[in-house]
Amino acid sequence: MQEFFQLPVFGVFISIIAFAGGRQIRQKFDYVLLNPVLLAILFIISFLLIFNIDFEDYNRGGKFISFFLGPSVVALGVFFYEKYExxxxxxxxxxxxxxxxxxxxxxxxxxxLMLLKVPGFIIESLAAKSVTTPIAIEITKLAGGIPEITAGIVIAVGIFGNAFGPFILKKLGVKSKIAIGTALGTAAHGIGTARAFEESKLAGVYSGLAMCVNGIITALLTPYLLALFLGNFT
Amino acid sequence: MLKALAYIFGFLLLGELITYFFEIPIAGNILGMFLIFIALRLKIIKLQDVKPASDKLIKYLVLFFIPYGVGLMVYFEIVADYWMPISIAVIASTVITLYISAIIIEKLER
Structure with a gap:
């Protein structure tokens, strides 16, 4: 049976099914913590644990899915051009x-993280926590961190921004929809942007663009900022 | 669609090629994103030639990072050991980021 789960089609299939299922649940119950990606990840992890399947075996198929992150980042450049006006x-x-x-x-x-005495490889994995997952993963790889930790926390940051961002900003006295959109895209990438679109169309556009711009800025600066603070960048 | 995919993968390849030969500390896909934006601005390529593929990719962007999220299970114990400091640092930093970017644009926008 273990050999069966090593077939790449298993990883591909369970990823697609879990994501589709997560979206269905979200449509039925409109509640922010029921994020489709979060649900899909939790479902797959549970499945792998219950049937005692190694992550490496799942990832033989998973790799075919995550491969598309590369072209998706390029596609963000097209999105940016479209909304730039x-x-x-x-x-x-x-x-x-x-x-x-x-x-x-x-x-x-x-x-x-330094003040709280968290080890360096976790700091390297979390420096890019605010940007869209595919870019954050690349930054972490270059910095020598662990991309899987990055992915988990980045998704969590997105959900936090989506769930509480507008509430926090309004409490702090921010009124402009444009400002809320820009802040959500800068701090909470695509998942925050989804919330910005619920605030208004314009907020959503600003949020999507902020996500792209912060992705570039963070990709350019993180290696140097990490070197500055941790002093071990080679 | 085929033409659009060829452009997207072409710019990705170009980005990877540049990072490969010049050894700059930026990922090839991010460079590809930048280059395709410039190419569109300079009208070297047309929007309708790439839009079919880019729209589809962005639509399913979140699906593509699920395997990395699942990979967190391998590092679960490490992260669990530090869940408290990580939560504090990440939440505090996120709130600061939200507020700073919101307040600058709110005060200065036209």
Whole structure:
């Protein structure tokens, strides 16, 4: 039976089915913690544990799915071009806000983790916690962290932003929909962007663009910021 | 669709090629994202030539990172040992990021 689960088609099939199932559940019960990705991941992990299947065996098929992250990141460039016109009038302010927000996100998480005495490889895995998962994974690989830890926490950050972001911002006195959108995209990538679209169409566009811009900024700066604070980048 | 896919994979390959030869610390796919944006801006390629593939890829973006999420199970014990400091640091940093980017654009937007 174990050999059967080593067939790549098993990993591919269970990933697709779990995701489709997760989406169905989300449609029936509109509750933020029922994020389709989270549900799919929990379902697959439970399945693997119950049937005693190694992650490596699952990933023989999983790899075919995650391969598409590469072209998806390129596709974000197309998305950015398409929506670029809509932020043109606020472009400079928008870029400033994403850059300062994004950099403070990297710096604060590194400092907090250092102060709390978390080991270096976890810090390297979490420096890019605010950006979209495929970009965060690449940053972690280059930094020498563990991409799987990155993926887990990045998804958690997205769900946190999606569930509490607008509430926190409104409590802190932020009113503009554009500001809420930009903040959600900068801090909580695609999952936050989904929430921004619920606030308004314009908030969603700003959020999607903020996600792309912060992805680039974070990819460019994280290696240097990690070197600056941890001092072991080679 | 085929043409669109060829463009997307072409720019991905170009990005990978540049990182491979110049050994710069940035991933090939991120470079590819940047290059395809520039190519569209400079009208080297047309939006309708890449849109069919890019729309589909973005639609299913979240599906593609499920295997990495599942991989967390391998590192579960390591993360569990530090769940408290990780939660504090990540949540505090996320709230700061949200607030700083929101407040800058709210104060300065037209």
């Amino acid at each position: 809509e932020v043109k009038q606020n472009l400079k302010v928008f870029l400033l806000s994403v850059a300062v927000g994004g950099i403070s996100g990297i710096v604060t998480v590194i400092i907090f």
